[in-house]
Amino acid sequence: MTTERRLAHAGFTLTRDYPVPPARIWNAFAMEKEKLAWFGAGDAFEPGEWAFDFRVGGHDIDEGRFHDGPVTRYVATYTDIVEHVRIVTTYDMWLDEVHMSTSVASLEFEAIDNGTRFTHTEHGVFFDQFWADGPNREEGTRGNLEALSNHLL
Template structure:
């Protein structure tokens, strides 16, 4: 089998308003117990390796299997953290050991009258495979923000 060698660039912005204070949304990312509860857990997700090091230069790792499918591996490095304002990460994803993508993601936390406006902006480069178009990444990120919303209320 020949692999079509190519790069696909994709980006997206997702915004959610959560009816809780910024400090509560922030804690869902900054405190390991809270992050594992929504990010590394789920009815259709079997958890594997996990590492959490929330600081500039720190690394997170989350490995698991979705829907009895391939093994997903997420490795992120925090490049900028401003408490209650923003988190910037670079991260790589693998499926069954094949390097799928590298992304830069910014997470912004803004107080609003109703609680918190959370904005996730991501730019990624996807490698080689037919699934490397970024559409699935945006869909997966939407799902994570739904899990976050359920965790917060």
């Protein structure tokens, strides 16, 4: 492990239109059973600690190991929730117990003619050896949105 101290910032916005009403997508985030059905890395992931507390000030934890690989840990705090409109979180990520990043993410739900426009906007700060990890975070979020799509449709 490097002892070099670096800091990098990365941000992205992903927008997807889903042919389901806002309440359906909202429930995929707001109801524990729904979120468990799609959030994470699927079969490539051995689940570990999980906590779900969907309320302003509440915390989510999702920890697990990629088969024969590293342990990831996601710890989020809900900072703003407006039902069927938006969810804002701050969250930290660890890889094998090394703090890799802190992010703020907003999730927006907008009714459109054929369903819902979902927008995920995120800004992350990446620490030390993870300073160049911004593109991987965006790619991981794209994977989560694909898992959400598969769950909804």
